[in-house]
Amino acid sequence: MAEEKIAVYICHCGTNIAGKVDVEEVTRWASEQPNVAVAREYKYMCSDPGQDLIKQDIAEHGITRAVVAACSPTMHEPTFRKAAGDGGLNPYLLQMANIREHCSWVTIDGDAATEKAKRILGAQIHRLPLNVPLEPIEVPVNPNVMVVGGGIAGIEAALKLAATGKKVYLVERDPSIGGHMAMFDKTFPTLDCAACILTPKMSAAGKEPNIEMLAYSEVTQVDGYVGNFKVKVRKKARYIDIDKCTGCALCTEACVVRKVPNEFDQGLSKRSAAYIPFPQAVPLRATIDPTRCLTLTGKKCKQPCVAACGPEAIDFEQKDEEIELEVGAIIMATGFQLWDPTPETRYSYGKLDNVITSLEFERISNASGPTGGHIVCKNGEPPKSVAILHCVGSRDENYQEFCSRVCCMYSLKFSHLIKEHLPETEVYECYIDMRTYGKGYEEFYKRLMNEGVHFIRGRAAEVSDVGLSSEEEGRLIVKVEDTLLGITRRLPVDMVILSSGLAPRSDAKATSQIFGFGCSSNGFYLERHPKLEPVSTITDGIFIAGCCQYPKDIPDTVAQAGAAAAGALALVDNATVKVEATIAYIDPEKCSGCHICVGLCPHTAIRYNEEKDAAEVIEAACKGCGVCVAACGSGVPQQRGYLDEQIFAEIEGALAV
Amino acid sequence: MKYLYYPGCSAEATGKAYDASSRAMMDKLGVELVELDDWNCCGATSYFSVRELDSFAIAARNLAIAQEMGDDELCVICNACYTTLAKTNRYMAEDPHVFEAVQGALGAVGRSYDGNVKVRHVVDILINDIGVEAIAERVTRRLTGLRVAPYYGCQFSRPMGSFDDVQVPTTMDRLFEAMGADVITEFDAKTDCCGGMMMLTREDAALRLCHELLVAARQYRADVIVAACPLCEMNLEGYQPRVNKAYGTDFNIPVMYFTQLAGLALGADPKQLAIDKQVVSCASVLAAIPA
Numbered sequence: 001m002a003e004e005k006i007a008v009y010i011c012h013c014g015t016n017i018a019g020k021v022d023v024e025e026v027t028r029w030a031s032e033q034p035n036v037a038v039a040r041e042y043k044y045m046c047s048d049p050g051q052d053l054i055k056q057d058i059a060e061h062g063i064t065r066a067v068v069a070a071c072s073p074t075m076h077e078p079t080f081r082k083a084a085g086d087g088g089l090n091p092y093l094l095q096m097a098n099i100r101e102h103c104s105w106v107t108i109d110g111d112a113a114t115e116k117a118k119r120i121l122g123a124q125i126h127r128l129p130l131n132v133p134l135e136p137i138e139v140p141v142n143p144n145v146m147v148v149g150g151g152i153a154g155i156e157a158a159l160k161l162a163a164t165g166k167k168v169y170l171v172e173r174d175p176s177i178g179g180h181m182a183m184f185d186k187t188f189p190t191l192d193c194a195a196c197i198l199t200p201k202m203s204a205a206g207k208e209p210n211i212e213m214l215a216y217s218e219v220t221q222v223d224g225y226v227g228n229f230k231v232k233v234r235k236k237a238r239y240i241d242i243d244k245c246t247g248c249a250l251c252t253e254a255c256v257v258r259k260v261p262n263e264f265d266q267g268l269s270k271r272s273a274a275y276i277p278f279p280q281a282v283p284l285r286a287t288i289d290p291t292r293c294l295t296l297t298g299k300k301c302k303q304p305c306v307a308a309c310g311p312e313a314i315d316f317e318q319k320d321e322e323i324e325l326e327v328g329a330i331i332m333a334t335g336f337q338l339w340d341p342t343p344e345t346r347y348s349y350g351k352l353d354n355v356i357t358s359l360e361f362e363r364i365s366n367a368s369g370p371t372g373g374h375i376v377c378k379n380g381e382p383p384k385s386v387a388i389l390h391c392v393g394s395r396d397e398n399y400q401e402f403c404s405r406v407c408c409m410y411s412l413k414f415s416h417l418i419k420e421h422l423p424e425t426e427v428y429e430c431y432i433d434m435r436t437y438g439k440g441y442e443e444f445y446k447r448l449m450n451e452g453v454h455f456i457r458g459r460a461a462e463v464s465d466v467g468l469s470s471e472e473e474g475r476l477i478v479k480v481e482d483t484l485l486g487i488t489r490r491l492p493v494d495m496v497i498l499s500s501g502l503a504p505r506s507d508a509k510a511t512s513q514i515f516g517f518g519c520s521s522n523g524f525y526l527e528r529h530p531k532l533e534p535v536s537t538i539t540d541g542i543f544i545a546g547c548c549q550y551p552k553d554i555p556d557t558v559a560q561a562g563a564a565a566a567g568a569l570a571l572v573d574n575a576t577v578k579v580e581a582t583i584a585y586i587d588p589e590k591c592s593g594c595h596i597c598v599g600l601c602p603h604t605a606i607r608y609n610e611e612k613d614a615a616e617v618i619e620a621a622c623k624g625c626g627v628c629v630a631a632c633g634s635g636v637p638q639q640r641g642y643l644d645e646q647i648f649a650e651i652e653g654a655l656a657v
Numbered sequence: 658m659k660y661l662y663y664p665g666c667s668a669e670a671t672g673k674a675y676d677a678s679s680r681a682m683m684d685k686l687g688v689e690l691v692e693l694d695d696w697n698c699c700g701a702t703s704y705f706s707v708r709e710l711d712s713f714a715i716a717a718r719n720l721a722i723a724q725e726m727g728d729d730e731l732c733v734i735c736n737a738c739y740t741t742l743a744k745t746n747r748y749m750a751e752d753p754h755v756f757e758a759v760q761g762a763l764g765a766v767g768r769s770y771d772g773n774v775k776v777r778h779v780v781d782i783l784i785n786d787i788g789v790e791a792i793a794e795r796v797t798r799r800l801t802g803l804r805v806a807p808y809y810g811c812q813f814s815r816p817m818g819s820f821d822d823v824q825v826p827t828t829m830d831r832l833f834e835a836m837g838a839d840v841i842t843e844f845d846a847k848t849d850c851c852g853g854m855m856m857l858t859r860e861d862a863a864l865r866l867c868h869e870l871l872v873a874a875r876q877y878r879a880d881v882i883v884a885a886c887p888l889c890e891m892n893l894e895g896y897q898p899r900v901n902k903a904y905g906t907d908f909n910i911p912v913m914y915f916t917q918l919a920g921l922a923l924g925a926d927p928k929q930l931a932i933d934k935q936v937v938s939c940a941s942v943l944a945a946i947p948a
Contacts, residue, residue: 345824345825345845346824348845351843462845464845464846465876466845466846466876467872468868468869468872
């Protein structure tokens with residue numbers, strides 16, 4: 001092995017590293033290690049002057065390898081490898097030693113942290129002479145984009161991309177796009193009518209020639225890699241010929257199965273087995289529910305829907321159809337689900353009448369909802385008093401620890417709507433803290449205080465039906481500690497609205513696995529970086545927007561959708577994209593052709609070459625996960641940048657101090 | 658089946674009927690209760706709130722004796738004893754400081770305890786060791802039509818919830834359902850506090866809590882409230898006249914130890930179950946279920 005000249009850089013990261021690790025000592029130690037020509041410490045290596053150090057040393061000292069001891073490689077490895085490349089060194093001759101996340105942040109004792117930093121750094125110094133120059137692979141990019149989820153986030157992202165001339169596939173699981181926003185009556189704090197601002201966008205998405213809408217469809221499989229995804233989509237049978245259907249709704253009126261709980265109204269109204277979820281649906285087409293339709297469940301039916309349908313659009317023979325689409329980028333906008341308050345038994349949801357969720361109240365207050373917008377109890381009477389309980393399932397270690405961010409504001413909106421419809425009705429809001437952080441939000445809170453809403457600081461303890469006085473009898477009793485007055489109170493009310501938190505979709509994890517990225521511990525999709533890459537995922541080419549990432553309000557969702565669209569556009573607007581060089585390769589001379597790796601590869605990136613009787617890696621598809629490397633009985637597949645001898649050298653280096 | 662049994666102080670005073678009915682009920686189930694030798698007060702909640710470490714030591718003395726008697730389980734009937742003894746185990750397991758201090762105290766009286774005696778509530782034993790099916794088979798006097806409000810109290814499944822749900826315990830519901838009773842499963846007040854020891858220091862506060870519980874029981878048309886704790890039973894039953902005086906009500910609701918009602922269903926003699934010792938007459942309950 002030729003004489004190597006290694007440059008070592010130890011980053012202070014302000015006090016993130018230097019507050020615990022004695023960086024001067026580590027630098028001194030590093031300068032004494034074999035092959036080390038230069039050892040430096042610097043306050044912020046990722047800054048321009050920090051990066052310039054690397055370039056200067058390559059030019060002035062003839063540096064042949066370099067290691068930066070700083071943060072996680074997922075944070076700044078690309079930064080420093082680019083700097084090395086700019087200085088004339090092959091980028092893969094630079095290694096990162098993670099002495100922040102793996103050392104200073106997680107070690108209490110300073111001396112121990114310094115020792116550990118030496119070992120982490122020593123591992124990289126020891127392996128560097130074995131590094132070989134690598135070249136990234138350049139692959140063509142498919143210019144089309146898929147948006148998964150047709151709520152406000154998906155619609156917005158799709159419209160933005162379509163406006164740039166890109167072809168967009170908008171996949172929506174339900175029969176219509178619109179998502180949760182379509183269910184709302186008003187939006188806070190401006191009290192814009194949700195339908196007035198959403199339906200034009202839905203309609204625009206339906207008419208946009210660059211958007212191919214795949215409603216009532218689900219993604220079943222995703223293969224490929226950045227710039228070149230192959231996505232299988234199952235178009236569920238509507239039992240309606242979507243080209244013939246005019247959305248006249250005559251079949252829904254003719255249908256004899258009329259008592260299906262209407263999902264769009266949270267089950268507060270009934271729909272037919274043949275249905276259109278709501279009048280503004282896009283696409284405005286009927287769907288026949290295969291779980292409820294008499295014909296489709298094998299029962300007898302005279303099929304009045306068929307007789308009612310002028311254009312003969314009903315087709316009971318229709319089958320689910322699977323199509324495969326090729327796209328360069330994917331935007332996930334799969335949204336949230338309301339936290340189901342049933343497990344919080346003390347609030348008696350599902351047990352006592354007139355204890356309802358926030359989404360149920362959205363429908364009750366909506367002019368096109370089950371009560372025509374009249375705020376009434378189950379018996380049809382308007383409530384004389386209403387309690388709104390905040391933080392149901394949120395900020396609660398038993399359920400969801402996080403703040404759902406939108407509940408304070410939507411609760412205020414509810415109070416306003418109740419006061420507007422029923423000025424004589426008393427409204428109580430039981431809150432822990434009022435979190436009214438957005439533009440115009442605090443002002444809205446103040447306005448509601450002036451509208452006569454009673455704000456009680458305290459998380460409600462219980463909703464009971466046991467009245468202790470004539471005033472309480474037959475009503476709902478909310479027990480709450482008023483922490484401002486220092487007393488417990490019993491509020492007799494006629495309606496209790498549970499301001500439930502926003503939860504990740506119950507199948508969020510399964511969905512993220514189909515697409516190949518991760519979820520945070522709270523169950524929402526995990527962004528690549530919480531601050532600097534909030535709309536990217538760990539998988540290149542897949543972006544996230546809206547509440548699938550974390551609870552957020554409509555303005556934030558729309559802003560994020562735009563950011564995700566820009567991220568996707570920045571990728572698919574290029575002819576080619578570079579993919580990582582640290583991928584697997586298989587020496588055909590050594591491979592016995594046993595096929596084990598072919599079946600194990602999660603990215604279908606290995607194929608069997610009959611002529612050579614050997615497996616071979618499809619370079620552009622390989623993600624460098626290492627499964628084949630670990631699985632092969634003969635140890636034939638090797639991963640560039642992670643060769644066995646390189647790993648062993650790291651271990652020796654870590655143990656050699 | 659045989660269990661080492663810790664009656665607790667109340668069993669020799671206000672809770673005599675709980676002790677007697679527990680023994681009689683278990684006898685009907687073919688279970689022998691062997692009383693712990695030379696047991697002492699568990700310290701209850703009161704001592705814990707003033708001298709925590711000392712109270713761990715006196716509670717652990719009972720567990721040490723159980724260990725000496727060669728048993729690894731101890732059957733307890735009182736909710737407060739149960740929580741106190743189980744809490745001692747937990748703190749000894751989780752906090753080496755508590756473990757050492759308790760060992761030191763026990764050592765001074767020539768005892769030791771290594772933390773391995775499992776504290777079992779009698780309901781836990783009924784449901785999980787004997788099982789409701791086996792119990793149902795032994796029922797000779799079905800509680801058909803009797804509206805039973807199981808009252809669990811604060812310390813039954815809280816804070817540990819080791820054998821029942823912390824918020825919504827249901828083990829007694831299941832027990833009496835198996836005996837044919839019309840159990841009021843929706844009796845949400847079942848874990849509300851009865852006031853406990855506050856009855857002696859802040860009677861007004863405790864009466865308020867008892868009043869709420871009795872209103873709830875009446876609203877749900879309970880024929881009888883069953884309790885699993887001597888203090889709960891005493892507050893809910895014995896203080897009904899004072900509740901009536903304070904709130905202008907006319908409550909006269911039978912309150913029984915759950916072991917008394919279960920014992921009846923299993924065919925034990927009402928005298929042995931000390932049903933005649935109740936403050937509020939249980940004649941209506943006895944009349945409602947054919948012998």
